[in-house]
Amino acid sequence: MTRSPLRGAACGAVLLAAAWASPAGAQTAANGYDLSVRNIMRGPELVGRSPDEVRWSDDGRWVYFRWRNPEARDTATHVYRVAAAGGEPQMLADSVADRVAPAMAGAWNRDRTRRAAERMGDVYVTVDGRERRITDTPTRERQPELSRDGRTVFFVSGTNLWSVPVEGGPLRQLTDIRSEAAPRPPETAGQRGALRQDQTELFDVIRDRDEERRRREQVDSLRATVRPAYIGRNMSVSSFEVSPSGRYLLLGVSERVEGAQQTSIPYWITESGYTEPVNQRNKVGDVQSVERAAILDLNTSRLAWITPDSAQTARKVSLTTLAWAPSQDRALVMGVPYDFKARWLYVAGTDGKLTMVDEVRDTAWVGGPGLYTADWISDDRIFFVSEASGYAHLYTRDLNGGAATPVTSGQWEVTDVTLTPDRRTFLITTSETHPGERALYSVPVTGGARTRITPLAGWTEATPSPDTRWLALLHSTSNTPPELYLMPNRPGARPRQVTESRTAEFRRGSWIQPEVMSFRARDGQMVYARIYRPRDVGAQPNGGGVFFVHGAGYLQDAHRGWSTYYREYMFNHLLASRGYTVMDVDYRGSSGYGAAVRTGIYRHMGGLDLTDHVDAARWMVQNEGVDPKRIGLYGGSYGGFITLMGMFTEQETFRSGAALRSVTDWSHYNHWYTSRILNLPQTDTLAYRQSSPIYFAEGLRGDLLMAHGMVDTNVHFQDIVRLSQRLIELGKTNWELAVYPVEDHGFVRADSWTDEYRRIYELFERTLRPESPPLPNGNGRE
Known part of the structure; x- marks a missing residue:
């Protein structure tokens, strides 16, 4: 056998890949399609670029998405929009797209009349269908949310929470969170306490200093609008959420660990001509960061750490903050131990004390689609996804008593859940027709028969409009990439295809559905x-x-x-x-x-x-x-x-x-x-x-x-x-x-x-x- 040059040179050696390719694998179909390695590895240039970043306008009239029209001359993607009621997609100029298109993520107030969002590092609030700019600073403001009545917007700037009235008014700093240990008061016991007492009794200068310090602290307390909250050294706040009353703050806190060793990855082809190393992750089993949670009283700056303390959760637990109840100051929190063999759902009071409301265990590890899907239906009822039956299914639980109630069941999975604004219906994506298909169904919150909404065979991912009257679908089959469709949110409605992303060259190929x-x-x-x-x-x-x-x-x-x-x-x-x-x-x-x-x-x-x-x-x-x-x-x-x-x-x-x-x-x-x-x-x-x-x-x-x-x-x-x-x-x-x-x-x-x-x-x-x-x-x- 004659060895190829590649193999002959590679007996225990390293080969640098050439930047060229031979015509290996060239196959020309009867229709003239070039089925060769060089051609098919062009990727999006050959296939096209499917739409993504799909989002609705706040009034539900328009769908915005990022896309490359295959007939366009340039190869860049642009922001488009299309009316839900009909019409062709319109490309927005890059200079206006960021101003016109709605932000990808936002937070509604309780009755969904106003929405707050971050755009280019500033906060905006949509009022009566029009977007109002709230901040205009060089510092990035993030994580905006609205009070229940929609009159106040909260946001994070730097490491602290701020608020400002939507209709105009003073800007207030609500927290002074410090990543350090709280100052220790002077010791009054033991040898050090006795020595301090002796000094105070002996010297006027010591007594004068103490009196001056007390007067200064009194003046500072009258002048300060917020007291500092000390979360500890190596701690940083990763998430904020204001309670319905506006008094408490649900905090997600990350603790940076010391002593972890990271791998240095050298970049070889650089502008400088020198290798430039970049530190990346550490390895399994090394010390890892800790995710904690706390509730901060904005009136007193008192910090209540949320700590599982039952015998079941005595080992190290990572906590994820989920959401406050709709109108009560109690929060839904998830805990996963560091061996990943359980998942606990808790309700936390403002004092940080926990009540377990659901538990799932696995002798291997917990997981599956929807592991972190859990939220409130009402102040006394929650929903969540669990693999308790062996498959990921949707459950509800009345917090006043009783076991969890399955909304779905069977040897298939629920992969996505949306609660409609009226809180009466779930829109769920499932695989119940076939493990390799996805479709959208509706099911009452109380359980019962499911109704299939999307009729297309294949793989469908749906994004409901804010009022859930319309659906934007990304639908694909095994031989056609995802395309955008629009349809009314009702059974029997026919989806309307909005995009055709495939290039003319790709469409000439005889692509099968395996x-x-x-x-x-x-x-x-x-x-x-x-x-x-x-x-x-x-x-x-x-x-x-x-x-x-x-x-x-x-x-x-x-x-x-x-x-x-x-x-x-x-x-x-x-x-x-x-x-x-x-x-x-x-x-x-x-x-x-x-x-x-x-x-x-x-x-x-x-x-x-x-x-x-x-x-x-x-x-x-x-x-x-x-x-x-x-x-x-x-x-x-x-x-x-x-x-x-x-x-x-x-x-x-x-x-x-x-x-x-x-x-x-x-x-x-x-x-x-x-x-x-x-x-x-x-x-x-x-x-x-x-x-x-x-x-x-x-x-x-x-x-x-x-x-x-x-x-x-x-x-x-x-x-x-x-x-x-x-x-x-x-x-x-x-x-x-x-x-x-x-x-x-x-x-x-x-x-x-x-x-x-x-x-x-x-x-x-x-x-x-x-x-x-x-x-x-x-x-x-x-």
Whole structure:
């Protein structure tokens, strides 16, 4: 066999990726479409840019969104608007868009007659449909909210809360929050207290100083409008929310930790010509920041810390502030312990004391869609999403007594919840028709039958207008990117398509809707996957098979909507056109299938998530005629991790693989993600050892391509460097590493994408075709 120049140079060496790409993978369809690596890796330039940043005007007459019209001459996105009642989208000039378009986020008063929002660092309030500017300063004001009657707007400037009447009036500073310990009063007991007493009795000068200090403090207290509140050293306020009465402030407080060691990421291609290091995150198991909560009395500056104190929550807990009750001064707070094995909902009084109102536990870790979805329906009733049944569902709870009441149930999930302004109806997005579909339903707050609102098959995400009379939809299918639709919020209404984002070039492609199929894994679990068959794209099967492994772990890709991996979607078409059968598996740990699938990787990543691919390979052999000796896999991030584990531990299943920006040792990844699944490396060594590819590198037999950005701030470049050194010391020769000097975790440049996927394509063409050499009998050594 003649080795490619890339492979010949890569025996234990590092390759710098070239900024050019050969025409590898060029396939010209009958309609003249250029299905080549170079073309499909152009990304948005080829596909188009779908609308996003969708928001309604406060009166519900207009929808604003950011979009690139594919017929426009420039490649930039712009702000557009379209009338709910009909008409074509209108582009707003950049010079006026920030003034005309409503802010993305805002806060309504109780009867929803006024809305406060931040725009370009200043506060605005919409009154009678017209926006009124409240502040005009060089300092950024943020987190604006209105009093219940809408007459006063509160906002944060610097580290403190301020208020001003909407109709005009004096600006008031309401807090003086200081990130330091409160001053300690003079000691009056013990040796120091006795010594101080002696000094005061002996010397007139001491008594005079004390009297002067007392007079000065009295004058200062009369002059000061607000007393200082001391939250402690290394503390900073992350969120503010004023209570309905206007007297109390619900604070989210972050405690910065000392002693954490961060990884230094060098930037290699710089204007200065020198490497410029930037400190990034620390590693799992290192000291972590603490999230706390408190209630501040604005009249007295008394700070009441919210602290879970029951036996159940004695361990370290991170608190998230949610919301005040609609008209009472009590707050909804969520607590999650630092081992992530429970989630508690509390109601906090103004004294900081807690009453638990809901609890969910998981022997693995709590999670799922809607984990932080909880709010008030009325002063004595709340709603929340919980996986208590094994699937994420909507519940309500009467705080006067009784158990939580399920509003939805079944072997499907609720992924989004909106309470209508009249507080009588929930608008919920669910997967009840199929795990790979999303649609909007309405259901009474009291429970009962659900009514489907959006009729489109595929994947629909809805944004209701402020009065919920209209819906703005972002809808996609597996072969069409998201487009904006508008429809009245009523069953039977037909959506009106507003945008067409695809370029004329992309529309010429013969893009299929890959079948979303399912098979049973070895333990009986139903596993879903997308499949791309050669015959679906007009090609003959060559007997080879390829798996694309999605990233993120907890992510769903085998669905009927547009994939975030749209480059891989097109690349899978290219592979299918060359005769490969391609599958995209929602392996164990993926989202969309309930708690058992979500936590199926607890303490063993590279366990069931990997065997799901091995079982899929057997299904592919039995049902699609794939040669069991010619199967490869590729993927990035978590997908790269699975690729490595497959190549190192399932050598008889996978002939070759491409691992991109892959985790090689979980003890080097971040804390919040890894510790949920594997606990801590210092206390659960087995979980980290059995889950980290670097400990299984001896098993490499097939051909392995690794690719990594050198400025990856998520999976650090150090990960792949450590594995490369391990492969060198093991004497492995059938591997290669391509590095990308300017790329972070998510590649940006089309030339980097092209170079990376050219290498993947050439790897499979070299190892998976009928004439390719078999898997070496040795252990990957010369």
